[in-house]
Amino acid sequence: MPLYEYKCADCGAVFDTFRSFKEADDPIPCKTCRGVHTRRLLSRVFASVDGRAVSGSSSGGCSGCSGGSCAGCGGH
Ligand SMILES: [Zn+2]
Structure with a gap:
């Protein structure tokens, strides 16, 4: 079941919940x-995964680590 994220216009809270695809646009209480x-x-969730894969961002880690030393990128 996909994870959907919702924002409340009343209090500004952002929360996520698992719902089936056909329920995605149904109203949900904050x-x-x-x-x-x-x-x-x-x-x-999907946006951040794509961002890291495309930009390679931060400090030059490989796809197997988050920027620190690891066997995949030879360490630092
Ligand atoms: Zn709210």
Whole structure:
């Protein structure tokens, strides 16, 4: 089941929840204030994975590590 992220317009809270695809755009009450003025955001989970793969960001780690030393990129 995919993970969806929602933002509450009432209190500003962002929360995520697992829902089936057909439920993704159904209204969901805020987990913080129980308000119903929530809207779905694009999944930050997939976005961050793509960002790291494409940009290679930070300090030159390989795809197998997060920038520290590892066998995959020869260490530092
Ligand atoms: Zn709220």
